[in-house]
Amino acid sequence: MEALKQELKENIIEQLNLEDISVAEIADNDPLFGDGLGLDSIDALELIVMLDKDYGIKLTDPKEGKAIFESVEVMANYISANRTK
């Protein structure tokens, strides 16, 4: 699980172009949206694509993302339980 969380942090920084943020600055329970990393709606769509591309998880309802993308911890748990690759 720790390796997955590390991988997620690296992917989030790279794929969302968070130029001024390092892996060490993202705590497992930091909120990804709002006051946390300050991600926006396009970032949410990008994370949905990442779930599909990297872990074979297709979200049919984008609203599901709101709960799944709460934090790296929540994302990692969801991916572990639902990944197909």
Next chain:
Amino acid sequence: MAQQNYIKSYVHIKNNTVSLNGKVIYVDNEPDFKSFIKGVYKASETKYPKFFKMDSLSKLAFLAGDIILNTVQLSAVKENNIALVFSNKASSLDTDRKHQESIQCKENYYPSPAVFVYTLPNICIGEISIKHKLYSENSFFIFDNFNAKHLEVYATSLLIDNKADEVLCGWVDYDGNDSYEAFLYLVSSEGKILHNTEEIIKLYTN
């Protein structure tokens, strides 16, 4: 009698150099556009993390616009009615190609939303408008070459018809690493350089 308008300020970004009103304000020898434009951003001391999410055309336009708009006192309380009239040759072709690559293969079909949103050239106008809170008229034209006459006529029309108090005009073109240029100028009722086609061409070619 028609009011005489002037070019209040102008900025040029090309060949690894940024100049403002004819004076070089930044130059480096970075081998690629990505490194160069990041250097311009860092030097500008503009704190705007969304910059890193923009495509190359928007980064170029955003910084050119930021440099020139920072030379004027924008009001924090009342609306700044500065119209934006941009043009280029390559439209959003660089980003269009990236999007095309991502949907080329049915077995690897993962279009990126963050890329897709930049597949229109006028998105770069939106980036400048968001940063500087401009709710003004805007247009983006595609030409084979820099068209000073068209820009002059269009900007003058906006000012005569009271559609804008000032007009930020110019050329912002990006078509790959070695092919980029931004030339923006602010048309105003104040200034020293007459706003006419000859002066625009002179500033653009210098």
